[in-house]
Amino acid sequence: MTLETKKSVFVELGKFLSQFSEGASARKSDVLYNDIFFDDFEKLIHLSQSHNGWYTPEQVYFAIKSWADALTDENIAKWISKYDFSANQKEKTVALILAGNIPLVGFHDFLSVLITGNKALIKTSSNDQHLLPFLAKYLIAVDDSLKDKITFVEGKLENFDTVIATGSNNTARYFEYYFKDKPSIIRKNRNSAAVLNGKETKEDLEALGEDIFRYFGLGCRNVSKLFVPKDYSFENFFQAVFKYQDVIHYEKYANNYDYNKAVFLMSNFKLTDNGFLTLKEDSSYASPISSVFFEYYENLEDLKSRLKAEEEQIQCIVSNNLIENSVSFGQTQNPQLWDYADNVDTITFLLTTK
Structure with a gap:
């Protein structure tokens, strides 16, 4: 051929x-x-x-x-x-x-x-x-x-x-x-993260909900971690993602939500909760289904350095051009053919391996 x-x-x-x-x-x-x-x-x-x-x-x-x-x-x-x-x-x-x-x-x-x-x-x-x-x-x-x-x-x-x-x-x-x-x-x-600065529009945050909830959050390109500026208010975020509330009517998701929320509460973790998604401050990138972890940052340049150092844990990053080569809101589950998993060029590997 x-x-x-x-x-x-x-x-x-x-x-x-x-x-x-x-x-x-x-x-x-x-x-x-x-x-x-x-x-x-x-x-x-x-x-x-x-x-x-x-x-x-x-x-x-x-x-x-x-x-x-x-x-x-x-x-x-x-x-x-x-x-x-x-x-x-x-x-x-x-x-x-x-x-x-x-x-x-x-x-x-x-x-x-x-x-x-x-x-x-x-x-x-x-x-x-x-x-x-x-x-x-x-x-x-x-x-x-x-x-x-x-x-x-x-x-x-x-x-x-x-x-x-x-x-x-x-x-x-x-x-x-x-x-x-x-x-x-x-x-x-690997997991994916979003970097916010508080200037995102309602449309941006609604699209971020797509990055979080598509495939119930099971993909490596799903956003499971948010980096937000110090004193960030999650009110606009929760209002924007409310359109995805029907996810709780799916039994497997609801079971995970109930279980993971119970585990967090029994461990006395502080949670922010809207009835179908929990937010927990945590340094890990890998959050369980129905939960998103977050961290505050004070200096964007310092955050960029950290993300670079931890790039082997990250599949992709979502932002409004705050981070180089970041993905637009709502687009993590629409990769192009030339967007390679783990940034390893599969075609080059296949053509050059003896």
Whole structure:
């Protein structure tokens, strides 16, 4: 397959995904193989919550739309334009060990392996075993030559050249030992933070709520930590995020809210609470579901130095340009193809690893 052919296959997948949205999915006449895949994919979206209780239709539709928006001819062309794909002289089999915290979280690694002309040997998370295999079947229908490039395995991974594995800090230690003789990208726990200065508009803070509550806060790009100036009042923040109050009606979220709030209160921690979200002053980046940690800062330059020193704990930072390369409010769960997890360029890794 030429690079142009591979690009066109994923553009077709983007067109297919663009048909699906909550309450308004509609077939488009120019999309390939709708007669085979459209109805089954719609059913799978609604079955996803039975496979993983956090995968509500709303969240799965959002993930699908994000990928539909990303997989356009223009975006893919821009993404791959800076690389020399002729550098990948030898086809490699890349073992992918995927997370399952949010829908299709491993799709970017899958896409990167195939676009670089390598083979993907995939071990899905037990929490997300259905969406990616379905999309792989669609890709193979579009171009049959991909059949020999995509393999899903349930047991032990064998006969591979390199590894991309995503897990917790604990599993990362296992991965690092087990794959010590293979070129690898091993991803650990990361969290995202927002830096506020008190000048944010209501619209900014409402958008920040999207960064906090999308996927129920389970993603590494979800904001779980706020840095606010000394004497900051959270009144405007709570007013702005009140639009997300319906999250408490989801049983799994509500159970986490009740449990984590009880644990904090029994430990005599001081909390600020609005009935569906707790705020706790804490130096950690990783807050539990239904809670956001915060810290006060006195000097922005000092905070910048700290964030730089702790960058290996941080996936992304949200602000109104207070921090270099920060993400705009409301955009953490809409990364571009060239926004790499942990800031590790997967394409360069795949093209240059022997």
